[in-house]
Structures are given as C-alpha cells and as structure tokens.
Amino acid sequence: MRDDAVINPRSTKAWKALEKDAKRMKATTIQELFAADPARAERMTFEGAGISMDLSKNLIDDEVITHLLELAEQTKVLDRRDAMFRGDAINNSEERRVLHVALRMPRSTPLVLDGHDVVADVHEVLDHMGSFCEDVREGRWLGATGKRITDVVNVGIGGSYLGPEMAALALRRAVSAPIDAHFVANVDAADLEAVVSKLDPETTVVIVASKTFTTLETMTNAGLARDWIAGALGEAAVANHFVAVSTNHEAVKEFGISENAMFGFWDWVGGRYSMDSAIGLSTMMLIGKDGFAEMLAGFHDVDQHFCDTDPKKNLPLLLGLMRVWYGNFLGAETVGVMPYSNDLKRLPAYLQQLQMESNGKRVSRDGVAVEYSTGPIVWGEPGTDGQHSFYQLLHQGTKLIPLDLIGFLTPLSGYRESHDLLIANLLAQSQALAFGRLADEVAASGVEEWQVPFRTFPGNRPSTLFFLDELTPRSLGSLIALYEHDVFTQGAVWGIDSFDQWGVELGKAMATSIAGTLTDETVALTYDSSTNSAIERYRNSRRRWA
Structure with missing residues (x-):
C-alpha cells in the first residue's frame, strides 16, 4: 500500500533554513560555541526516564535546534508517532500495524483494535512465559532424565538473537537463578558446535526462536540441536528439552515440541523490536518474571516520555533529529556508539540491526526513490577498548563521526x-x-617544533554524552526504547518505512537457489561468470571431503 501523503523533507522551509545553518556551523567550532555561551551545557542537557542526554558538545546552537524541531513539525513526525501508538497500519509496504509499544503497556492500559484488546493478549503470553520460566528456575521443569535445567541455548538469528544475547550480557548482575544462557545464530555449524561441546544435553533446554518456524538458518541449527539431544537421550527427550517462540503451531508440533512449550507473538512486532516479547524468553529465565517486568517498565517509561514530553525537551525526538542534522546537512555517514560499560559490549551490534535494517531504505513510503541520505552506518565498541584501537581516527582523522558516549x-x-x-x-x-x-x-x-603538527588535535569532533544511574533491567529497557524512538524519528522525517526489511530477502532467496548447485553437479550453472567460477571451485573442494 503506497502512502501518498508522504512529505518530501527537502521541500520544507525548515530544510532550507537548516541548509543555511549548516554553512554557519561549518564556519565555527564547538570551542567557539562554548566560549560564546557559558550556560550552554546546562541548557542543552535534557533529562527523562532516568536518562541524562548532554547535546552541548555537538555542532549545533539554539537556532539549529529550533529549525530541526520545525522540520519535525513540517514532516508531521508527531502525527506519525500518534498513529503508531494508536495502532494504525504505519508499516505500509507490508500493510501492518507497528505495535512493539504494546509489548510493554501495563495490564491496566487496554488497547482495543477491531474490537480486541491486544494488551490483554500480550499479558496472556507474559503470564505463560512467567509460569514456564519459574518452573525451570525452581526445578519443576526437568530434563528427560530427571535432572534440573542448568543451561538454555537460544537458537535464532537477527532480532531473535541479537536482543536476547545483548540483554544476557548487560543484565548478568541481575541474574537470579543458577542458569547460564548461550546463543547460536550463524548457519556455520561451528557456532552451534562451540556451544554444545561444553554442555550436558541432560541439563540443557533449547529455545527455537522463529516466528514462521521456517527461517533457514534457525531451523538448520535447530535440526542439528535436535540431533544432539535425540542422539544422546532419545527421540522422546525432545519434548523436555525444546521450546519454541513461534506462531506456526503445526510445524512446532511436528518438530516434537508440546503446545504448552510454545510461546507466540504477532505480525505487528518486527524482529528487531522484539526483545521485550516472547523472544526475550531466555532473558526472563535469567532475571525472572519480576526482573523482566522491570525491563518492560523501563521501555514504557520512555514510551510515555516520547508521547507526553514537550518536543523541546523530548529525548528520542531530539536524538533522532541530531542524526538527520549530521547525515543530511553536515555530511556524516556513520554514528559511533561507545558504551563505557563492558556489560554493554553487544549494544553496538544490536543497534546496528535496529538502525540499519530500519532506516537503510532508498525509497519513500510512496515508492519514490529518495533524493537525500537516509540511515547512517552504526558501529562501536565499549570504552576503553576502542581508545586503543580506532580513536586515533576519531581524534586526528578526516571523517566527521558523531559519537554516542554512554556511562553509568x-x-x-x-x-x-x-x-x-x-x-x-x-x-x-x-x-x-x-x-x-x-x-x-x-x-x-x-x-x-617539527613535531607540533603530529601532536596537534584539532577538536571540533561532536559527541553526545549519556548518563544513567546504573545498569539494571529498567534502565536497559529505557535505553533501548530511547534508540527505538530515535530510529522512528529519523524514518518519519525522511518519509520512509522504518518497519519493513525487504533488503534481507534477495540474498536469502539466491542462497537457496545456489545451495542446490553446490551439491548436485548435474545442475547447469547459469549465473554470472564470477559466481559460476566460485561454484566450480567449491565443487572441486567438496569432492575431497563430502
């Protein structure tokens, strides 16, 4: 469904004003901005949902912020925000609602769509998750040989892997059960092998996370894990050692998983927005249902802040507009995310998918190719590791790379x-x-004197400084929701659909086609000459070991 109401941001008055602002900012420095305004840091630090965001060390002034907020108004960002929370089908290319925000709505806050309360559905699944996780954590759900579960292996890919893995590391201090979590995503069987080689099948439960239960990489790894369990304990053991996060009842049942061990979610939840759904089952196993509820409360805190706070003080709105400012007016192509917390070491990888799969789009919602830059490349490492790696380029290189610096x-x-x-x-x-x-x-x-040029640091490298009190389930939820709505804001300004992901489909389809040619040499090769040559090389190698 095309969205014919898309506003080209370049046609707005605010965009033209920002182009003039960019010329002015390129002629000044952060040093000069501070010198001219002693109260700059105090005025440009914003607070909400337990997060402090200091924008003062960015290449902006009050006029830039005013024009960015006018750009949001003229591209109707807040109208689109309200449409999302209302349950409108804002994922227009897939004709779906976008309701990850419903995953963290309190039980007492109904959201009725087509006569049905989706929040009630969410809490039904959360209750089911809570009951199952408490059974595992308290030793009531046992392995086939009667032993207590000590390890959980989450088999997924993309959003069904990155979020749970990131959360397991980030919340290790909140773990409240004698259970270790492990994560498998890569179709390279070395990934699964490295995990299960250290585990006892008698005390391991495997979560297969695939909405359709057909995702190639996930189901390939799930099949190998099933062989590992069944080979050690027998076919009947599958029911004790596997659970599914899926909506495909028939496929789950055929795999050998009981319906009581199946946890559903909905087509209005994108994978990269799903860590607070049943996809977070491994997280709940680790931190318990109360800890998981705290994480959901943190998400909801930022949802409320995004909806209720004045745009001039609205953290995710301002953060998203900063991405637009740097990408469209100052020529930055990347954003660095540097958490000064080793426990958040997987946050940059998680945000890569959230940002780049959401806003890596070349057409607007009306199907027309955009004429401006969209989603930034996102990357990063925890501090202080990166300081002895790529910070050299940040300080003395030639690229403009705005940074998010996150501390506790x-x-x-x-x-x-x-x-x-x-x-x-x-x-x-x-x-x-x-x-x-x-x-x-x-x-x-x-x-x-001759060394002075080598030891000079020009400065004028922008960064946003975030502080949270401590890393807890609630603060993690708030931090992730901040970035979710930051992504939303960018996409709304650019007029793109931040909630589809057609770009991942072509490579998967071609891989399925090529896979058959690798193992069946009677199949004629009709690809380009480079691909044909590579297939022949692989076939020659495969004859030696297959």
Missing part, C-alpha cells in the same frame, strides 16, 4: 576504584574530542 554513575563491578578511572576516561574523551589540543598549546608544552 554507579559501579558495575565490585572493584569500585576502577569505575573512577572508567568514568575519567569517558569524560576525557568527550572533552578531548570537542576541544582538542591546538598547535599553540602543543608548542607551549615544549614539544620540538
């Missing part, structure tokens, strides 16, 4: 003194990127 005020380990050093590094990087160390300062420090 409360120590994340028992080694409290290390936390002081961690935060010192976070703050030092934020300051050094913005203000640098100019040639006259370098020269004044006694450096030999």
Whole structure:
C-alpha cells in the first residue's frame, strides 16, 4: 500500500533554513560555541526516564535546534508517532500495524483494535512465559532424565538473537537463578558446535526462536540441536528439552515440541523490536518474571516520555533529529556508539540491526526513490577498548563521526576504584574530542617544533554524552526504547518505512537457489561468470571431503 501523503523533507522551509545553518556551523567550532555561551551545557542537557542526554558538545546552537524541531513539525513526525501508538497500519509496504509499544503497556492500559484488546493478549503470553520460566528456575521443569535445567541455548538469528544475547550480557548482575544462557545464530555449524561441546544435553533446554518456524538458518541449527539431544537421550527427550517462540503451531508440533512449550507473538512486532516479547524468553529465565517486568517498565517509561514530553525537551525526538542534522546537512555517514560499560559490549551490534535494517531504505513510503541520505552506518565498541584501537581516527582523522558516549554513575563491578578511572576516561574523551589540543598549546608544552603538527588535535569532533544511574533491567529497557524512538524519528522525517526489511530477502532467496548447485553437479550453472567460477571451485573442494 503506497502512502501518498508522504512529505518530501527537502521541500520544507525548515530544510532550507537548516541548509543555511549548516554553512554557519561549518564556519565555527564547538570551542567557539562554548566560549560564546557559558550556560550552554546546562541548557542543552535534557533529562527523562532516568536518562541524562548532554547535546552541548555537538555542532549545533539554539537556532539549529529550533529549525530541526520545525522540520519535525513540517514532516508531521508527531502525527506519525500518534498513529503508531494508536495502532494504525504505519508499516505500509507490508500493510501492518507497528505495535512493539504494546509489548510493554501495563495490564491496566487496554488497547482495543477491531474490537480486541491486544494488551490483554500480550499479558496472556507474559503470564505463560512467567509460569514456564519459574518452573525451570525452581526445578519443576526437568530434563528427560530427571535432572534440573542448568543451561538454555537460544537458537535464532537477527532480532531473535541479537536482543536476547545483548540483554544476557548487560543484565548478568541481575541474574537470579543458577542458569547460564548461550546463543547460536550463524548457519556455520561451528557456532552451534562451540556451544554444545561444553554442555550436558541432560541439563540443557533449547529455545527455537522463529516466528514462521521456517527461517533457514534457525531451523538448520535447530535440526542439528535436535540431533544432539535425540542422539544422546532419545527421540522422546525432545519434548523436555525444546521450546519454541513461534506462531506456526503445526510445524512446532511436528518438530516434537508440546503446545504448552510454545510461546507466540504477532505480525505487528518486527524482529528487531522484539526483545521485550516472547523472544526475550531466555532473558526472563535469567532475571525472572519480576526482573523482566522491570525491563518492560523501563521501555514504557520512555514510551510515555516520547508521547507526553514537550518536543523541546523530548529525548528520542531530539536524538533522532541530531542524526538527520549530521547525515543530511553536515555530511556524516556513520554514528559511533561507545558504551563505557563492558556489560554493554553487544549494544553496538544490536543497534546496528535496529538502525540499519530500519532506516537503510532508498525509497519513500510512496515508492519514490529518495533524493537525500537516509540511515547512517552504526558501529562501536565499549570504552576503553576502542581508545586503543580506532580513536586515533576519531581524534586526528578526516571523517566527521558523531559519537554516542554512554556511562553509568554507579559501579558495575565490585572493584569500585576502577569505575573512577572508567568514568575519567569517558569524560576525557568527550572533552578531548570537542576541544582538542591546538598547535599553540602543543608548542607551549615544549614539544620540538617539527613535531607540533603530529601532536596537534584539532577538536571540533561532536559527541553526545549519556548518563544513567546504573545498569539494571529498567534502565536497559529505557535505553533501548530511547534508540527505538530515535530510529522512528529519523524514518518519519525522511518519509520512509522504518518497519519493513525487504533488503534481507534477495540474498536469502539466491542462497537457496545456489545451495542446490553446490551439491548436485548435474545442475547447469547459469549465473554470472564470477559466481559460476566460485561454484566450480567449491565443487572441486567438496569432492575431497563430502
């Protein structure tokens, strides 16, 4: 379904004003902006849902923010936000609603669509998850030989893998049961092999996370895991050691999984927005149903903030508009996400999918090719690791790369003194990127004249500094929801559908076609010459080991 009401952002008055702003900002520096405005940091730090967001070290001023907010108004971002929360089918290319926000609505907040309360459905699944997880955690759900479950293996890919894996690492301090979680996604069987080689099938339960129960990579790995369990314990053991997150009842039953061990979700939940649905079953096993409820509350805190807060103080709206500013007006092509928390080491990978699968689009919702840049490339590593890797380029390279620097005020380990050093590094990087160390300062420090150019840091490298009190289920939920609505804001400005993902389909379809030619040499090769040559090379190798 084409959306003929799309507004081309370049046709707006605000866009034209921002083009003029960009020329002005390119002629100034962050250093000069601070010098001219002593109250800048206080005025440009925004608070909401337990998150502090300091925009002051960005290449912006009040006029830029005003014009960005006008751009949001003129492209009807908030109208589209309201349509999403209302349950309209804003995923127009798939003609679906977009209701991941319903996954964290309180039980007491109904959302009735077509005469049916979807929030009631959500809580029915949450109750089912809670009952199952408590049975596992308390030793009532046992393996086929009567042993207690000690390990859970989540088999999925994309959103059914990245979110749960990220959460398991981030929330390790909130784990409240003697259970370890493991994650398998890659169709390279070495991934599964590396995991199960360390586990006892008698004490392992496997979650197969696939909405359709047909996802090629997931079902290939699920089949191998099934062989591992059945080979060790017998076919009848499958029912004790497998559960499914899926809506395909028949396929799940055929696999050998009981209906009581099947947890559903809905077509209005995209995979990359699903970690707070039944896809988070492994998360609930680790932190319990109460911990999971706290995480959902954190998501909901930001949902409410996004809906209720003045645009001038609205964290996800302002953050999304910053992405538009850098990508469309200052020429930045990437965004770096640097969590100063080792427990958040998988956050950048999670956000890569959230951002790039959502907004990596070349046509607007009316099917017309866009004439402006859309989704940024997202990447990152935890601090301080990256400081001894790619920060050289950030400080002295030639690329404009705005950064998200994320810190927690409360120590994340028992080694409290290390936390002081961690935060010192976070703050030092934020300051050094913005203000640098100019040639006259370098020269004044006694450096030999010929070395001054090599030791000069020009500064003027933008970053946004985020602080949360501590890393808990609730704060993690808030942080992820912040980024979800940041993504939404970008897509709404650009007039694209942030909730389809047709770009992943072509490669999967071609892989299915090519797979048959690798094993059946009677099949004529009709691909391009490069692909045909590569297939022949593989066939020759395969004859030696198949």
